[in-house]
Amino acid sequence: MQGFILPATERDMLLWTRWRYRPQDEDGIWDWWEIFLECKTSRGRYECYAAIAQHELQGLMQLDLKPRRVGSGKGIVVDYLATNPGNRASDKGLKHVGIGLLALAVVLSLERGKEGRIRLESLPGAEGF
DSSP, X not given: OOXXXXXXXXXXXHHHTTOOOOTXXXXXXXXXXXXXXXXXXXXXXXXXXXXXXXXXXXXXXXXXXXXXXXXXXXXXXXXXEEEOGGGOSTTXXXXXXXXXXXXXXXXXXXXXXXXXXXXXXXXXXOOOO
């Protein structure tokens, strides 16, 4: 299956409004419109990315590009990472969308001279990978 990850747009935010969260989805309270607008007004500190496949929004990520301590050096921070709730059941939906978004974060860290270092604090109920 072919897909792509690009900087998020207003169209992606409209697609986000179609996501249907389950009661157990801890990220269901996140307002991606607000997160997206923060990226647009941050003067380059924050960036938002959207993963698209099958003409649907499959994932979203916000990065904080201000270098922060990560292990023995400095890296960038994944502030928010979410996959389409339709992909979260073990027996249906697309898999590895979050890993694809994290791979982009590592590449961006490398490009900024941070040796691929990233920091991510997962929600307590997040899937392992």
